[in-house]
Amino acid sequence: xxxxxxxxxxxxxxxxxxxxxxxxxxxxxxxxxxxxxxxxxxxxxxxxxxxxxxxxxxxxxxxxxxxxxxxxxxxxxxxxxxxxxxxxxxxxxxxxxxxxxxxxxxxxxxxxxxxxxxxxxxxxxxxxxxxxxxxxxxxxxxxxxxxxxxxxxxxxxxxxxxxxxxxxxxxxxxxxxxxxxxxxxxxxxxxxxxxxxxxxxxxxxxxxxxxxxxxxxxxxxxxxxxxxxxxxxxxxxxxxxxxxxxxxxxxxxxxxxxxxxxxxxxxxxxxxxxxxxxxxxxxxxxxxxxxxxxxxxxxxxxxxxxxxxxxxxxxxxxxxxxxxxxxxxxxxxxxxxxxxxxxxxxxxxxxxxxxxxxxxxxxxxxxxxxxxxxxxxxxxxxxxxxxxxxxxxxxxxxxxxxxxxxxxxxxxxxxxxxxxxxxxxxxxxxxxxxxxxxxxxxxxxxxxxxxxxxxxxxxxxxxxxxxxxxxxxxxxxxxxxxxxxxxxxxxxxxxxxxxxxxxxxxxxxxxxxxxxxxxxxxxxxxxxxxxxxxxxxxxxxxxxxxxxxxxxxxxxxxxxxxxxxxxxxxxxxxxxxxxxxxxxxxxxxxxxxxxxxxxxxxxxxxxxxx
Amino acid sequence: xxxxxxxxxxxxxxxxxxxxxxxxxxxxxxxxxxxxxxxxxxxxxxxxxxxxxxxxxxxxxxxxxxxxxxxxx
Numbered sequence: 147x148x149x150x151x152x153x154x155x156x157x158x159x160x161x162x163x164x165x166x167x168x169x170x171x172x173x174x175x176x177x178x179x180x181x182x183x184x185x186x187x188x189x190x191x192x193x194x195x196x197x198x199x200x201x202x203x204x205x206x207x208x209x210x211x212x213x214x215x216x217x218x219x220x221x222x223x224x225x226x227x228x229x230x231x232x233x234x235x236x237x238x239x240x241x242x243x244x245x246x247x248x249x250x251x252x253x254x255x256x257x258x259x260x261x262x263x264x265x266x267x268x269x270x271x272x273x274x275x276x277x278x279x280x281x282x283x284x285x286x287x288x289x290x291x292x293x294x295x296x297x298x299x300x301x302x303x304x305x306x307x308x309x310x311x312x313x314x315x316x317x318x319x320x321x322x323x324x325x326x327x328x329x330x331x332x333x334x335x336x337x338x339x340x341x342x343x344x345x346x347x348x349x350x351x352x353x354x355x356x357x358x359x360x361x362x363x364x365x366x367x368x369x370x371x372x373x374x375x376x377x378x379x380x381x382x383x384x385x386x387x388x389x390x391x392x393x394x395x396x397x398x399x400x401x402x403x404x405x406x407x408x409x410x411x412x413x414x415x416x417x418x419x420x421x422x423x424x425x426x427x428x429x430x431x432x433x434x435x436x437x438x439x440x441x442x443x444x445x446x447x448x449x450x451x452x453x454x455x456x457x458x459x460x461x462x463x464x465x466x467x468x469x470x471x472x473x474x475x476x477x478x479x480x481x482x483x484x485x486x487x488x489x490x491x492x493x494x495x496x497x498x499x500x501x502x503x504x505x506x507x508x509x510x511x512x513x514x515x516x517x518x519x520x521x522x523x524x525x526x527x528x529x530x531x532x533x534x535x536x537x538x539x540x541x542x543x544x545x546x547x548x549x550x551x552x553x554x555x556x557x558x559x560x561x562x563x564x565x566x567x568x569x570x571x572x573x574x575x576x577x578x579x580x581x582x583x584x585x586x587x588x589x590x591x592x593x594x595x596x597x598x599x600x601x602x603x604x605x606x607x608x609x610x611x612x613x614x615x616x617x618x619x620x621x622x623x624x625x626x627x628x629x630x631x632x633x634x635x636x637x638x639x640x641x642x643x644x645x646x647x648x649x650x651x652x653x654x655x656x657x658x659x660x661x662x663x664x665x666x667x668x669x670x671x672x673x674x675x676x677x678x679x680x681x682x683x684x685x686x687x688x689x690x691x692x693x694x695x696x697x698x699x700x701x702x703x704x705x706x707x708x709x710x711x712x713x714x715x716x717x718x719x720x721x722x723x724x725x726x727x728x729x730x731x732x733x734x735x736x737x738x739x740x741x742x743x744x745x746x747x748x749x750x751x752x753x754x755x756x
Numbered sequence: 757x758x759x760x761x762x763x764x765x766x767x768x769x770x771x772x773x774x775x776x777x778x779x780x781x782x783x784x785x786x787x788x789x790x791x792x793x794x795x796x797x798x799x800x801x802x803x804x805x806x807x808x809x810x811x812x813x814x815x816x817x818x819x820x821x822x823x824x825x826x827x828x829x
Binding site: 207208210236238239240241242245246326327330331333334337353356357360361362365366459460462463466472496572573574575576577578579 | 775778779781782783784785786787789790791792797798799800801802803804805807810811812813814815816817818821
C-alpha cells in the first residue's frame with residue numbers, strides 16, 4: 147500500500163520540527179509535490195505496521211501566504227495528495243495558534259489537533275482541556291510533549307483513526323478573506339473554554355530578562371559580547387580540525403598521485419587532476435568546513451533559545467532608517483557564517499523590496515571564507531604579532547566587522563533611494579519565549595541543512611575552478627604562463643586602486659570560493675604552478691613585502707576582500723532565490739563600487755602620509 | 757486612543773485597524789482583531805519598536821504601525 151501523506155502544520159516556533167523528528171526518527175528526504183516544485187522536509191513514519199509520509203511544513207501564521215516561506219507551506223497544504231493535516235498548537239499561546247487551526251479545519255480533508263509544549267505551559271500555570279477543544283471543533287485533539295516524546299503514540303492512534311473516516315471536506319479549498327474575523331472569534335471562544343490559567347511564577351523573571359536584553363546599555367553590551375564569543379569559538383575551534391583535514395587531504399593527494407603513476411596515467415591527466423582539482427578541493431573543504439560546522443550550530447542554538455529575534459528587535463531602528471526590514475539583522479548575522487546561507491534566509495522577509503535589499507547587501511558581511519585572509523593580514527602587517535591574534539588584532543578585526551555592518555546598512559539605504567525605492571513596510575516580529583535548545587535537533591538542522599548543502603555547492607564550483615587555475619598557471623604562451631598574462635593585464639587597474647595585478651587576478655580567479663584568494667596570490671608571487679601551503683604568517687608576510695606590499699596595500703586588500711563581488715555560490719543562490727540574473731548582476735556590482743571607493747580612499751591616504 | 761500612546765504594562769482592547777492590504781492581513785493573522793486585549797511590554801534600546809503581549813504571544817511593532825491601531829481601555 148502506498149504510504150499516506152500527512153502534514154505537520156502550525157505557527158512558526160511551536161515545535162513542528164521536534165514532533166517531526168520524534169515521529170520519523172530524523173530520517174528525512176526531500177520531496178517534490180505536484181504543482182509548483184517545492185522542497186519540504188519529508189520523513190517516513192511507521193505506526194502499527196502502517197507507513198506514513200510525514201511532511202514538515204514551514205511555519206505559517208495563516209493560509210493567506212505573504213512571505214516566500216509561507217507560499218511553500220500553503221502549496222503543500224492545498225495539495226490534493228494531502229490526506230490529513232496535524233495542526234501543532236502552542237499550549238503557551240493557544241489562542242494565537244488556534245487561528246490557523248480554524249482555517250485549516252475548514253480547508254483540508256482531515257484534521258487532527260496536537261497541543262504541544264504542555265510542559266512549558268504547566269510551568270507557567272496554564273492547563274489545556276483537550277476534551278473541551280475536541281468538543282468545540284469536532285476534531286480529535288491530543289496533548290503531547292514532543293521534547294520528552296510523550297503522547298506521540300496517542301497522536302498516531304488518532305491519525306490512524308481519522309484516516310479511516312470519510313474526509314470532512316472532500317475537495318480542499320483555499321481560504322477566503324471573510325473567514326479571518328470568524329477564525330479570530332472562534333479561536334478566542336475555544337481558548338476561553340479550554341484554557342485554565344493558574345499562577346504564573348516565571349512571568350516576572352521572563353519580563354526582567356527581556357528588559358535587560360532590550361535596555362540601551364546592557365542590551366548592547368550583551369549583544370557585542372555574544373558576537374565576540376561566537377567569533378572566538380569559531381576561529382579558535384576551527385584551527386585544529388582544519389589542520390587535520392588539510393593533512394588528510396595531503397595524504398589523499400599523495401596516495402592518488404602514487405596510484406595514477408602506478409597505473410601509468412599520462413602526466414597531462416595526473417598533474418591537473420591531483421595538483422589542480424584535488425588540491426583546490428582539499429583547500430576549500432579544509433578551510434571552509436570546520437568554521438561552518440562550528441558557527442552554524444552555535445547560531446542555531448542562539449536561534450532556538452530565542453535570542454536572535456531579540457537582536458533583530460534591538461537593531462530594528464537602524465534598519466528602519468535605511469528603509470529596510472528589522473529581520474535583515476538576522477540574515478546579516480547568518481552572513482558571517484556563509485553569505486549563500488544568509489541569502490537563502492532572506493525568505494523570512496515579507497516585502498519583496500526589502501527581501502531584495504537584504505539579499506543584495508548580504509555579501510558586504512565577511513563570511514567564514516574571508517576571515518582567514520583578514521586575520522592573516524592583520525597578524526602579518528598591522529600587529530606584527532606572528533601567528534597569534536592578540537588583543538590589538540582582535541580590536542582591528544572588530545573594527546573591520548563593524549565597518550562591514552555599517553557599509554551594508556549604507557548600501558541598504560542607497561538601494562532604497564535608487565534601485566529599490568520605497569518606504570519600509572510593516573515589520574511584525576514575533577519574540578518567542580526563551581526555550582532550552584535541543585542539542586540533537588540543532589546538530590541535525592545546522593550541520594546537515596546548512597553546512598553540508600553549502601559545502602556541496604562549493605565543492606561543485608571548486609573542482610572545476612581547480613582545473614582552470616592549474617591550466618592558467620601551467621600553460622605557457624609566448625614565454626609566460628596564462629596566469630602571468632592575466633596578472634600583467636590587470637596590473638594597470640590594480641595599481642590604480644593601490645593593489646596590483648596579482649591581487650586583482652587572484653580575486654577574479656577566487657570567484658568560486660573566497661578561501662583560495664590568499665593562496666592564489668602567494669602562488670602567483672612565487673611563480674609556482676600549484677597552490678602552496680600558507681606556512682607561518684611571518685614568512686607569508688616576507689613574501690608579500692618582497693613583492694612591494696606595504697601596510698596600505700594590506701589594508702586595501704582587506705577592504706577589497708570585504709567589498710568585492712560575492713562568491714559564485716552566493717551569486718548562484720541569488721539567481722535561484724531572486725529568480726533574476728539582473729539582480730544578481732546588481733549584487734555583484736554594488737559591493738564592487740564600495741570596494742573601489744574604499745581602495746581609492748586608502749590610496750589617497752597612502753599618498754598623503756606614506 | 758492610539759496603541760503607540762499606551763503606557764508600558766497597561767492593558768487595552770483593540771477597536772480598529774487603520775492598515776490596508778498585506779499589512780492588515782499580516783496583523784490579522786497574528787491575532788490583531790477587534791476586541792482583542794493587548795499590553796505594551798518593553799521597548800527596544802532606541803525606543804522603537806515596542807513589544808506587545810497579545811493572545812499569549814509577544815509581537816514587536818514599529819511606532820508608525822502601532823499609531824494606526826485604535827484602542828480603548
